[in-house]
Amino acid sequence: MSALPPFHLAFPVTSLAKARAFYGELLGCPEGRSSEQWVDFDFYGHQIVAHLAPEEVRPASTHAVDGDAVPVRHFGLVLSMPAWQALAERLRAAGTRFVIEPHIRFEGQPGEQATLFLLDPCGNALEFKAFADPSWLFAK
Incomplete structure (x- = not known):
């Protein structure tokens, strides 16, 4: 595979603490910038951003x-x-x-x-x- 530019993905979460435990601890993604409303993770060289937006989280079909x-x-x-x-x-x-x-x-x-x-x-x-x-x- 050739080198590809990193992608960026923002997605809703119900809890930043749960996101940090899952993405940071379990998956081993280093944390980047953050605020009280969002947190960046280095997702294997890609930027994903967990935004605190519980009303946006819903089960997938x-x-x-x-x-x-x-x-x-x-x-x-x-x-x-x-x-x-x-x-x-x-x-x-x-x-x-x-x-x-x-x-x-x-x-x-x-x-x-x-x-x-x-x-x-x-x-x-x-x-x-x-x-x-x-x-x-x-x-x-």
Whole structure:
């Protein structure tokens, strides 16, 4: 994969303390600037900003994807396979409750990928995925 510019994503949370515990402690994302209303995190080189806006947090609807009920509104990262495996093990060891357990999706097809879904403590859905062959990211 080529070097890509970092993305920026702002999203609502019900509690900055819960966001700090999840993104900062569990996922290991260093904290950047903050105020009483928001906090920046370095999300693997990308800037995500948790904004205190409990009225904006709502459950995501789902769509069926390869037999899984995938939360429609979600964000996440494409990691290397070793990094994905290490994250999956760290999340399991922490007792994480997955929306979709770590597994291989589209097995034997173009785009075969390792994937897992979880919710942050405020109800935002995240997906982490990896490809054995990174060129499969946009495979048809």
